[in-house]
Amino acid sequence: MARDNKRPLPLGEQFFTPGATGVRKAVEQRSAVPMTFLFTQVPRWAAPAVLVILLLAGFAVANPIGGVAVLPVIVFIGWLAYLSWPSLGIGGKLLRVAMLTFLVLLAATRFGAF
Template identity: 75%
Template sequence: MADKHGKRPAHPLAQPRRPRGGRPLPAGEQFFTPGATGLRRKAERRSAAPLVFLFQLPRWIAPVVLVILLMTGFAVSSFWGGVAVLPVIGFVGWLAYMSWPSLGTGGRLLRVALLTFLILLAADRFGAF
């Protein structure tokens, strides 16, 4: 039966609708680094849309794509293996730069070690060594 406004009540087992854009953004106090200037501010502003886009994707897509590219870099010991690792270096470097202000010493060391390893892997595949 409809109510006085002509709307039917929702079915008791009906699921609430998700927002059109996918998952809602996580709660947080700030999206940008407070007081950022220059390059950091520009990078954060330009990265806002790609970060929101990545957050709206299903959670498994980015890790699966990165693992496939990295495994290709390990398996193919030629120029094409190095090419496969380049997007992984770019993505990891971008996320490391974006998260740098909020990291402690251990997190920073881990990101530097990971990027160093990926760069050496790509250099090896390109025949630099």
């Protein structure tokens, strides 16, 4: 018999922002399936490992290919930042803005904008 290695979803947490409307509600609803897939189907180490590899490629390759490597990292971190924004304190918000600013500047330098 095959062993089921899926992780259960965490208990007691809401995925959707209470009272959300418009774009936030739509993004949260569309994000539910990929977020659940990442949590239950993908090994816990896989997403961070892929992001680190792409980020290292962005640091190592000082041309537009390095910039292209950083773009999925920007999208993924931006997506997670957007989803977690309502539940964050000021410190968490500042950290996410700083991280996204750093990543955008890294990509911009690789594309020759600076």
